[in-house]
Amino acid sequence: MTTSSTEYLLEATDVSKRYGAVVALKSASLRVRPGEAHALMGANGAGKSTLVKILTGGVRPDAGVIQVRGSERRAHSPAEARRGGVVSVYQEPALIPDLDIGSNLRLTQTPVEPFRDWAQRLGLGNIDLSAMARELPLASLRLIDLARALAIEPDVLMLDEMTAALPANLTETVLGVVDELRGGKGSIIFISHRMTEIAAVCDRATVLREGETVGVVDVADPDSANRIVELMLGEIVEDLADRDELLTRGGLDPDTAPRLQVRGLASATRLRDVSFDVRPGEVVGLVALEGQGQDELFDILAGSERPASGEILLEGSQVSFRHPADAISEGVVFVPADRAEALLMQRSVRENIALPFSVRPRNWGPVPRSREKPKVDSAIERLQIDTRAQREVRFLSGGNQQKVTIARWVAGGMKTLLCFDPTRGIDIRTKHQIYPLLRELAAAGAAVLLYTSELSEIQLACDRAIVIFNGEIVAEMHVAEADEATLLRAAHNLPSDAALPEEVVAAAHADESPHDEGSAQ
């Protein structure tokens, strides 16, 4: 231990933390060398966020030692961790919206000149320090937050999913800076779900599973990505859909009348002109880069937003939704990415499932429990929701929460299921339960429209894929053709025979700027 203390800049040994009966962290260790970019990996619930909170002083560990430059450190607040040289940048910028940038700098006692330098290097130009944080676009705020952290030259810079919500060109900028910092005095702890980013900038990766450090992988190894996935998954082996099975998909009778028809749909903002059909029994995958109009499309279909033009037909007859209740009564139901938008977190599983069919004013009387119970029970059973203890939904894992969101519609007898990135932030095990579930629902006669941000999932769940770019459909293909590379090219609106992946990414960045401008205003 004494020898290693000189070798490592930050060293966390056997850190554990429990919340009541729940063990968040069993025995996690993390050793970061000076000058390295170190990835911290783990599926959801592996204890990653708890470890981050402990390192940044937000949470006190029950046991374990944290050493910085060989001497033990106890940080009881982010302020202390910051003074100890550990600074983190999160996905959501820690800037105060109601203060101007100058005041935000003063709040963290950040020197202005180094901040300006970093802001320049991050491509922010000359920042007006008197601009209110809430008046700046979110993407700039994320970079400003990073520049603010870099300006104090921290020993350990922790980037916690910082790139998750950044546009691709800005992600590139951030990765560039991380790459530059490598080999310097300080080190970087980099947390991201994207394997390509890890491969691009990190030296080593520590993998957590179920609250324990299960391995440290040298990213330079040719097989490191597989190794990391294996460590993250444990005994579960990911079974990719095989090709024969794919070809049998989409084998619907071509005469099947579409359940949902969308004709020339446009929104006031980004959606320009979209037409497609979804037939009962099929899962249609929707692929798009961030902000190409998919959010608006789902909002319109779910009845929370009204279209600027175009029509929606259900089983051949035109419908117009003024409220989500209108869509629900037509059997068109919506599963958002963020469970908090769909569920009543402080109510029970039962109430959450039963809510949609008792919300109309004419149903405001007594709750018909005896009629409700069988429906709810069968939905819980069908989706294998873990309901030990009839407790509040917020105590369930993310995966189980998402299942509750789907279960409520299954119980209500939906016909058209709109899923917007339903596996976002869900661990791999549950993901592999949700996709078969969608196929099962389709087999039972539902029409499913699925937007996903993970391209590999199209082949796991869909019959067809449609690709939206800049508010319009640019490609439509059978699932057997929809491999990741093809989808990626289509999503960037490139011809299918376009060049190598690196160049695809570079070309796509050039394309993206005009859309950024739209979102910034």
Added chain:
Amino acid sequence: MSTTVDSAVENTAASRGIFAKFIRRNGWTLGLLGILAVLLVVTKVIQPSYGPAGIQGLAISILPLAFAAVAQTCAVLARGVDLSIGSMMALTSVVAAVLMDERSEGFAILAVFCVLLLGIVLGAVNGALVVFTRVPDIVVTLAMLFVWAGCALLVLGTPGGGSADWLSQVTRGPLLSDWVPKASVLLLVVIGVIWIPIRRSRLGLSLYAVGSDPIAAFRSGVSVTWTKVFSYMLAGLFAALGGLSLTATTGIGTPVPGPYTLLSVAAVVLGGVSLAGGRGGVFGPVVAVVILSLIRTDMTFLNVDTNLATVAQGLILVGVVMVGSFIQLRRER
């Protein structure tokens, strides 16, 4: 690289001068001052005899509520709310009245400091209970409303006590010009001396930070706990100033709390302070207090039934806030 981000930042810098920015930042308060000017003109029209005497009466009568509104602002800015302000004012008022009763003028100076200190202590108790028991602000301060009100009655069972002459004198009469009441100058100076240095300190930044986004503030290294305690201490200090001004203007201490708590919330809302915290300042609510009280005066001049006037006051409050928010929304688009 990312031209779009550049231009967005530079646009905000270039398109707004310092003056325009000032107007934008203080739009709500300036709007309220406009309403106040209109109201003064209206008052003069319906009551041509309204002059320096009326203004002075107004300035004295709003003093306690103005301090209450500033106290409430301090709590609300840090995403809290203090329902015990009225009771704290009653308690500090009777303590002041008892301390100063038939004592020397010099002793009264000491008494004033003691009462201000008492206010800070009362606020610290409120704040400490809020942050350490983790009971919601509204529940803790509701409970303390009864506690401080009870304490006030224990100190002085019936209205009584007295006020030092110099204390009463600083609120009465004009300063330099007939049109400038001493009470208003006192109000502005006291608030300015306490508030402006705080507003410019890192503590003041923390206050806004905690109210605006507690998580971001925590991650920026702000101690949310101590900032909240501080906001309640500040509220207690201003409540004590309110209590002192009650004693000074009436000459006695009254142990039963006036309607100041809820009126202070009304003034905070009308004054452009976001009840969600982090937005607004102390001068908006002060102007709001003047407006609320001038509306009452005008209704009296117009011989409107007082009960009806109360109804109208409530409707005006909702109306002004609604129109104001609507204008802000339109401007942000």
